[in-house]
Amino acid sequence: MLIGELGDRVGVSTKTIRYYEGIGLLPQPRRSDNGYRAYGPEDEARLAFVKTAQQLGLSLEDIGQVLALRGAGTAPCEHVRGMLREQIRGIGRQLAQLRAMREELQTLEAAIDQIPAGEATVCRVIEHTRGPRQDLASAGSAVSSRRSG
Amino acid sequence: MLIGELGDRVGVSTKTIRYYEGIGLLPQPRRSDNGYRAYGPEDEARLAFVKTAQQLGLSLEDIGQVLALRGAGTAPCEHVRGMLREQIRGIGRQLAQLRAMREELQTLEAAIDQIPAGEATVCRVIEHTRGPRQDLASAGSAVSSRRSG
DNA sequence: CTAGGGGTTCCCCTCGCGGGAAGGTCAACC
DNA sequence: GGTTGACCTTCCCGCGAGGGGAACCCCTAG
Numbered sequence: 001m002l003i004g005e006l007g008d009r010v011g012v013s014t015k016t017i018r019y020y021e022g023i024g025l026l027p028q029p030r031r032s033d034n035g036y037r038a039y040g041p042e043d044e045a046r047l048a049f050v051k052t053a054q055q056l057g058l059s060l061e062d063i064g065q066v067l068a069l070r071g072a073g074t075a076p077c078e079h080v081r082g083m084l085r086e087q088i089r090g091i092g093r094q095l096a097q098l099r100a101m102r103e104e105l106q107t108l109e110a111a112i113d114q115i116p117a118g119e120a121t122v123c124r125v126i127e128h129t130r131g132p133r134q135d136l137a138s139a140g141s142a143v144s145s146r147r148s149g
Numbered sequence: 150m151l152i153g154e155l156g157d158r159v160g161v162s163t164k165t166i167r168y169y170e171g172i173g174l175l176p177q178p179r180r181s182d183n184g185y186r187a188y189g190p191e192d193e194a195r196l197a198f199v200k201t202a203q204q205l206g207l208s209l210e211d212i213g214q215v216l217a218l219r220g221a222g223t224a225p226c227e228h229v230r231g232m233l234r235e236q237i238r239g240i241g242r243q244l245a246q247l248r249a250m251r252e253e254l255q256t257l258e259a260a261i262d263q264i265p266a267g268e269a270t271v272c273r274v275i276e277h278t279r280g281p282r283q284d285l286a287s288a289g290s291a292v293s294s295r296r297s298g
Numbered sequence: 299c300t301a302g303g304g305g306t307t308c309c310c311c312t313c314g315c316g317g318g319a320a321g322g323t324c325a326a327c328c
Numbered sequence: 329g330g331t332t333g334a335c336c337t338t339c340c341c342g343c344g345a346g347g348g349g350a351a352c353c354c355c356t357a358g
Contacts, residue, residue, distance in 0.1 A: 004335070014336085019315055034323055036336055045270060053275045056257070057250060057292050060314070070271045077261070080274045084258050090292040091251045095244065101206060102240040108205070109233050112226075121194060122219045125229045126202050143206050143239045153304065163305085168346055183354060185305055209345070 001039040010047045017047065025050060025064050057087045097139035150188040159196045166196065174199060174213050206236045246288035 003014045020026040026046060029037045046067075053063045062083055069076035112125055120127045152163045169175040175195060178186045195216075202212045211232055218225040257278060264277045 002336075013316080015316060016314080018338095023314095034336080036323085049271055049275060052278055054314095056254065056275065056278065057288070066272060066275075076272050077274050080272050081258065081261055084254055084274070087292060088251055088254050088258065091247050091254070094292055095247050095251070098240050098244050098247070102237055102244070105205065105233055105237050105240070109230065109237065112230055122198055123215060123225050123229050125226050125233070126198060126205065126215075129201055129205065139206070143236060143243055151305075162346080164346060164348090167306095172345095183305080185354085203345095 001044070003037045003039065006039045006044060006047065009044055010051055012047065012051060020047070020050065020060070023060065023064075025060055025067070056084065057091075058083060094139065098143070101139045101143075150193070152186045152188070155188045155193060155196065158193055159200055161196065161200060169196070169199065169209070172209065172213075174209055174216070205233065206240075207232060243288065247292070250288045250292075 001009075003017055007014050007017055017026065021028060026043065029039050029043060032038050049067075050060075050063055053066065054060070058066075066076045066080055066083075069079055108125070108129060115124045115128045117124050150158075152166055156163050156166055166175065170177060175192065178188050178192060181187045198216075199209075199212055202215065203209070207215075215225045215229055215232075218228055257274070261274055264273045266273050269276045
């Protein structure tokens with residue numbers, strides 16, 4: 001199986017496959033005489049595993065750890081369960097941040113017309129705001145990144 | 150005012166200030182005889198503006214547009230209002246994604262013990278899952294990035 | 299004279315790839 | 329046999345928003 005076919009079957013790009021190989025997430029495959037990567041069904045399974053784990057929110061580093069555990073003969077299920085729990089906690093934290101952020105923004109938007117133009121040098125909307133708590137700033141970055149995707 | 154003092158007053162690092170200058174968000178400041186950047190109060194105001202806008206979730210590119218509008222003589226408040234509304238919508242989308250993601254994970258976690266070890270080659274927890282809907286994958290990445298920060 | 303705390307430029311690192319260049323390979327068609 | 333087009337290869341650059349650190353300059357206090 002060539003890299004393109006593998007990618008099509010699993011639903012990832014050839015770029016992604018080469019990248020995974022580069023960071024050690026996938027083993028270096030056998031090469032055909034012409035230098036092309038040659039994959040078998042076990043590579044498809046592993047790549048599908050990576051993709052699914054990623055869709056569960058695990059980072060590639062996390063996934064690498066799981067695969068390494070398994071490679072060392074340890075059943076990684078308990079480890080994975082811990083990761084998922086941490087993942088759920090992380091989502092909870094992020095939800096709280098985003099809710100607070102949204103409330104802040106909604107309050108600001110509702111109050112825009114009441115803000116006096118006054119001494120603003122650029123924009124009264126922003127200059128009237130003296131910054132929400134710092135931990136909200138990190139929530140915001142994830143949002144605007146969503147816009148370009 | 151030297152760069153360090155400006156950073157301290159506004160609460161950003163000197164790295165950040167130089168970075169903003171590099172991408173054109175802050176103007177190139179006057180230089181003292183020794184080559185040091187020399188800032189005035191107007192620079193402090195502009196930097197504080199950038200910081201506040203960023204805490205509201207605007208990207209540096211967005212902020213640059215606002216500053217450019219203002220530089221062109223246009224009052225950017227309406228523009229900013231639109232950005233804030235879009236920001237609020239974006240947060241709503243992200244909240245929905247995260248909630249769905251969390252539910253998916255919670256369901257999975259609750260059902261782990263019912264998953265038969267069966268034919269799993271790495272981890273039954275992940276291999277039993279056949280991937281949540283694709284749009285959830287993007288929600289996950291924001292979560293795990295929160296962990297290392 | 300030396301220590302220390304400023305400042306300066308420069309380049310590499312993040313995370314998960316995507317885009318594209320420059321080139322080799324293969325099957326199909328004229 | 330030549331040519332097209334779809335594959336494949338390696339390589340480097342880019343994203344957002346800076347952080348870390350090297351190598352070096354400047355200034356002051358002891």
